[in-house]
Amino acid sequence: MKALFLVGGKGTRLRPLTEKLPKPMVPVMGVPLLQRNFDRLKTFGIQEIVLSTCYKPECIEQYFGSGANYGLQIHYVSEDLPLGTGGAIKNAERYFDKEPFFIFNADIISDINFGEMLRFHKRKNADVTIAVTRVDNPSAYGVIEYDDHDYAITFREKPKPHEVVSHYINAGVYIFNPQILKHIPAGRPVSVEREVFPKLLEKGKRIAVYKGCNYWLDLGTPEKYMQAHMDAFQGLYRIDEADFEKEPIYGRFNAKISGKAILRGPVYLGKDVRIEAGAIVGPNAVIGDRCCIGKKCRIENSILWNDVTVENGVEIIDSIVADECRVGLSTSYEKVIFAGDASKRLAIS
Structure with a gap:
């Protein structure tokens, strides 16, 4: 067929x-x-x-x-x-x-x-x-x-x-x-x-x-796009490779995660991720391939695509960051989309 x-x-x-x-x-x-x-x-x-x-x-x-x-x-x-x-x-x-x-x-x-x-x-x-x-x-x-x-x-x-x-x-x-x-x-x-x-x-x-x-x-809007990921974390939308009820931290493929970093599941990690000391990642965080999370960062209820760099001390909450963005330094972002040189507010409650 x-x-x-x-x-x-x-x-x-x-x-x-x-x-x-x-x-x-x-x-x-x-x-x-x-x-x-x-x-x-x-x-x-x-x-x-x-x-x-x-x-x-x-x-x-x-x-x-x-x-x-x-x-x-x-x-x-x-x-x-x-x-x-x-x-x-x-x-x-x-x-x-x-x-x-x-x-x-x-x-x-x-x-x-x-x-x-x-x-x-x-x-x-x-x-x-x-x-x-x-x-x-x-x-x-x-x-x-x-x-x-x-x-x-x-x-x-x-x-x-x-x-x-x-x-x-x-x-x-x-x-x-x-x-x-x-x-x-x-x-x-x-x-x-x-x-x-x-x-x-x-x-x-x-x-x-x-x-x-x-x-x-x-998935026609950024808000629905975000919802799809939150639904996946909650098990409402099933993805093949991850069961967050059984394994709340998915990934770690060739990851370099500091012993002083904290991962709070559910978290989805791509390949070759680096997370520095003092960073708090999760809950409900997607970290794409080759992302670098700096010292004392906080990533929560957010989706990072591939090759994203988050500089030291940055907080990213309820946000989406597209490929190859650099976010920083020592700033807090909430309900924001970053994509290249563009940014936009997210209309989520």
Whole structure:
């Protein structure tokens, strides 16, 4: 079985973290989000992937190449201009001609059992299956109404509070039968949510609604990006290599940690980390590869990407620091994003 990832978005809401790299390559616990999603798919036997790219496609292709190093076969389809979700799917049509295939919005993490979702799709004899997740306030999302047999009956984008009739929203994971692609217009931007799905219903196509999603998060903002890491530390979002309940300090690969430094789990350490005397790291801290934490620093509830230098006496609380930043000296930072020469306040409570 194959899968299509829609990875062309600019990640505007994640800036400045996405100034130099596309949103799907933002690291989650030190590993690009896209790679984490690939790794999950492989456990369900999906090894052929199509990537629909647009913004900074070279970053993705240089990292993954043909996919051979990751046990995958990867194809790239690039858009010169953004085509929207439906247009991007249509643009990759040549790779899907026989079997049902998955489609993913690339900024989503979830606990969906993809094997179970595929069985549901076949059992419902559906033309399209949409994974949904329940939220308390659906007014910022695309809401799906469905009948007693779990088939969609209407789609409503960002309803006002008094218009809400369903709390189930589009989770950004689909299964399409290839025949459905002929119903998507070619050569222009198309929204699958606003245009394709409603038209399919008008034509009598079966759109099944799969509700087997308990954990779901859209990493569209720095605040949601931060939340994903805090959820991983708490065990709500599972990552393959670390179980913080069993081992609260993950890493120490070739690390140089002073005997006078304090690590307060949960903490995720990348490779070749150096932590000096008197530093306090954690709880809820991600320290990326080759980071240097100076003397008497404090890093708490924060995410440091790779090659970050934190000078002596610096406190970093509830913050994100992107690759190759130098933070210091003897200063306290709280709820701040550092990325290159840019910085931004984080709107977290």
